Amino acid sequence: MAGGWRDWRPFPGAAREAPERFGRRASDRRHGDRRTAGRRRTDRSRVVGWEEQRAQFVTRYLFGTLGLAYFNWGEPVARSLAYLYAINVVHVVYLALTTVYLVHAWRHSQSEMRRRLAMWTDLAGVSAAVLADANVMSPAYLVYLVIILGNGMRYGLRAFAEAALGSFLLALLVLVVRFPDYLQSLSVVSVFFMLFVAIIVLYSYSLMVNIERAHRTLEAASRNDALTGLLNRRGLTEHAEGLFKSLARGQGPVAVLFADVDGFKAVNDAYGHDAGDEVLKRVAHAITATVRASDLVSRFGGDEFVVIMPETNLDQAAVVAKRLQAVVMAAGDGRVSLSLTIGMGVAPDHGVDLDSVIKCVDAAMYEGKLACGKAVIRRVDGVAVA
Numbered sequence: 001m002a003g004g005w006r007d008w009r010p011f012p013g014a015a016r017e018a019p020e021r022f023g024r025r026a027s028d029r030r031h032g033d034r035r036t037a038g039r040r041r042t043d044r045s046r047v048v049g050w051e052e053q054r055a056q057f058v059t060r061y062l063f064g065t066l067g068l069a070y071f072n073w074g075e076p077v078a079r080s081l082a083y084l085y086a087i088n089v090v091h092v093v094y095l096a097l098t099t100v101y102l103v104h105a106w107r108h109s110q111s112e113m114r115r116r117l118a119m120w121t122d123l124a125g126v127s128a129a130v131l132a133d134a135n136v137m138s139p140a141y142l143v144y145l146v147i148i149l150g151n152g153m154r155y156g157l158r159a160f161a162e163a164a165l166g167s168f169l170l171a172l173l174v175l176v177v178r179f180p181d182y183l184q185s186l187s188v189v190s191v192f193f194m195l196f197v198a199i200i201v202l203y204s205y206s207l208m209v210n211i212e213r214a215h216r217t218l219e220a221a222s223r224n225d226a227l228t229g230l231l232n233r234r235g236l237t238e239h240a241e242g243l244f245k246s247l248a249r250g251q252g253p254v255a256v257l258f259a260d261v262d263g264f265k266a267v268n269d270a271y272g273h274d275a276g277d278e279v280l281k282r283v284a285h286a287i288t289a290t291v292r293a294s295d296l297v298s299r300f301g302g303d304e305f306v307v308i309m310p311e312t313n314l315d316q317a318a319v320v321a322k323r324l325q326a327v328v329m330a331a332g333d334g335r336v337s338l339s340l341t342i343g344m345g346v347a348p349d350h351g352v353d354l355d356s357v358i359k360c361v362d363a364a365m366y367e368g369k370l371a372c373g374k375a376v377i378r379r380v381d382g383v384a385v386a
């Protein structure tokens, strides 16, 4: 093969740019690097399934019951009889609220509001126990640690920080209220105990930062195509979910384009796989640069790209499809000519979910290829777009 891919650049001046510089959603360009599709998803609270939440509820019941046993059995540990009554009431209320949260979690496993309410109920319960305990070294201090670590590991850094801040403030409040008692019975052991707890929290926070970073990287990688930086099939499905739901609420049509690069195998065969990769990146870049900020662009498979355009009818989609063909053609050069065959349709006319519309537009694209070979735009209803 003359020259080989090493000497060949599909586009004059095209550098081997990092995948993430190409082909993000258009909205990512508009809003800057921080708004990659993957990142936006992980900024939300982590999705914690019912099973894991159940384990958290079991722990709550365990600590609630343990607290009751601690204050009522064996030698009295409450500061006075009045405190004993009060802390018993607190325990009963705590267990009742926990049951309400449990039932809610069983019905609606994802609720940020409930998660936070339950966490603050935990913190308030523990603080009441520390306040009622005659011992300065109340074992309830360790429960603060469990709340901080439990929330942080399950729900991420934000939950960790909120639980840590809440623990610190409430523990400080208890300390202020009981300052004379604490001063009287302050010992070297209790000071070191507090220091150990503080160091464990700080150390866990630094570990959590690393875990969170790795988690975000994995999340982004699982939803984005490594070569082009576009959404992959999974990322597209997740992002399109909301759009297709909005159809049910009577929002405007959602147009879907299925674009296949014509004769792409020949590029690989003639110039090698790396040159083929460059072509795919360039096509991804050209598509992303052409569509609107609100559109979703995905590398669906090898040389196939899917564009989803909210609030777009067939006529408007045809305009975009023609523009895409033009920019991709312009991205070719003397040695490699590039073109797209595009199948297009709209939801809800050609399906009410992403899978069914994609099946239709994929078939339209395929029929277009069969009929014309290349560079054709075909609607799901068989009409060729001139």
Ligand SMILES: Nc1nc2c(ncn2[C@@H]2O[C@H](COP(=O)(O)OP(=O)(O)OP(=O)(O)O)[C@@H](O)[C@H]2O)c(=O)[nH]1
Pocket (backbone or CB within 6 Å): 227, 260, 261, 262, 263, 264, 265, 266, 268, 272, 273, 274, 275, 276, 277, 280, 301, 302, 303, 369
């Ligand atoms: N360089 C490169 N090639 C890929 C990648 N993924 C898939 N391919 C290749 O893309 C080619 C797609 O081939 P075909 O589906 O026949 O597409 P085509 O040659 O464009 O043929 P038509 O679609 O009929 O025009 C295959 O040779 C795959 O090996 C990739 O990530 N990089």
